[in-house]
Amino acid sequence: xxxxxxxxxxxxxxxxxxxxxxxxxxxxxxxxxxxxxxxxxxxxxxxxxxxxxxxxxxxxxxxxxxxxxxxxxxxxxxxxxxxxxxxxxxxxxxxxxxxxxxxxxxxxxxxxxxxxxxxxxxxxxxxxxxxxxxxxxxxxxxxxxxxxxxxxxxxxxxxxxxxxxxxxxxxxxxxxxxxxxxxxxxxxxxxxxxxxxxxxxxxxxxxxxxxxxxxxxxxxxxxxxxxxxxxxxxxxxxxxxxxxxxxxxxxxxxxxxxxxxxxxxxxxxxxxxxxxxxxxxxxxxxxxxxxxxxxxxxxxxxxxxxxxxxxxxxxxxxxxxxxxxxxxxxxxxxxx
Numbered sequence: 001x002x003x004x005x006x007x008x009x010x011x012x013x014x015x016x017x018x019x020x021x022x023x024x025x026x027x028x029x030x031x032x033x034x035x036x037x038x039x040x041x042x043x044x045x046x047x048x049x050x051x052x053x054x055x056x057x058x059x060x061x062x063x064x065x066x067x068x069x070x071x072x073x074x075x076x077x078x079x080x081x082x083x084x085x086x087x088x089x090x091x092x093x094x095x096x097x098x099x100x101x102x103x104x105x106x107x108x109x110x111x112x113x114x115x116x117x118x119x120x121x122x123x124x125x126x127x128x129x130x131x132x133x134x135x136x137x138x139x140x141x142x143x144x145x146x147x148x149x150x151x152x153x154x155x156x157x158x159x160x161x162x163x164x165x166x167x168x169x170x171x172x173x174x175x176x177x178x179x180x181x182x183x184x185x186x187x188x189x190x191x192x193x194x195x196x197x198x199x200x201x202x203x204x205x206x207x208x209x210x211x212x213x214x215x216x217x218x219x220x221x222x223x224x225x226x227x228x229x230x231x232x233x234x235x236x237x238x239x240x241x242x243x244x245x246x247x248x249x250x251x252x253x254x255x256x257x258x259x260x261x262x263x264x265x266x267x268x269x270x271x272x273x274x275x276x277x278x279x280x281x282x283x284x285x286x287x288x289x290x291x292x293x294x295x296x297x298x299x300x301x302x303x304x305x306x307x308x309x310x311x312x313x314x315x316x317x318x319x320x321x322x323x324x325x326x327x328x329x330x331x332x333x334x335x336x
Contacts (some may be wrong), residue, residue, distance in 0.1 A: 104303035
């Protein structure tokens with residue numbers, strides 16, 4: 001889920017700087033509605049000097065339509081580098097894995113078997129036969145939610161913020177959970193029906209990377225078209241210049257003296273090498289680089305119903321372990 005970019009509001013940024021710098025140990029005092037006096041030493045002072053020496057400054061949070069020249073050291077404005085540095089410092093390393101249990105029904109009831117079968121067949125249309133071999137039992141379904149800040153380096157630089165939600169253990173994307181997580185209620189007891197899954201950083205990283213690539217596919221398609229157009233024009237310009245130069249050089253060689261033909265051949269070889277170098281340089285300049293930054297990782301547990309099923313697929317009977325997630329009204333097939 002792509003999160004919309006917040007509009008620039010000086011008042012909200014004053015609150016963010018005051019809380020953020022205060023959490024890092026700096027002394028902050030508002031001297032005016034758009035000004036913040038800061039006295040910092042150590043880690044917060046490194047925002048202005050790498051040594052972390054004692055630093056005192058009054059920050060001015062200018063309006064978005066201000067036309068005067070900007071001073072990045074003491075002014076905060078849209079796209080201010082100081083804001084990015086403060087966000088990076090506040091980001092904990094390594095990231096903590098937070099956990100939350102979503103609240104379910106006060107008196108949970110299993111779904112009607114007919115409804116459960118209908119939803120299974122809609123999700124797995126290749127199933128010919130479906131039968132519960134045991135009553136549904138209360139269980140927990142786990143998902144991994146991550147907040148990913150993406151920097152796309154191209155002709156134009158882009159900053160995007162995505163909330164990713166994937167089901168565990170398979171890694172299927174859960175767009176509904178990513179969209180509705182802000183409105184979800186937590187279980188006051190905070191205990192899932194089963195044990196929390198063990199953390200698998202390497203595997204979860206691969207699953208999140210695949211989910212992020214899928215999320216960015218549409219955004220990158222438009223950027224790629226613009227990059228290709230820019231690159232095509234640059235390559236055509238370079239090719240036209242060197243083709244004309246090589247043709248002119250070849251014409252001079254044909255009319256010159258024998259001893260000058262050796263020099264012309266060397267010039268022609270140098271021109272061709274430079275031609276190839278210029279093309280390679282432009283191709284490298286027009287590459288698209290995506291640098292993701294994970295800002296938060298959350299492990300979510302929610303009520304589910306575990307089932308043991310007998311199904312028939314492509315005329316082959318098999319026993320399947322699966323969980324039904326009431327929130328999403330979908331089945332999660334367990335890996336065996």
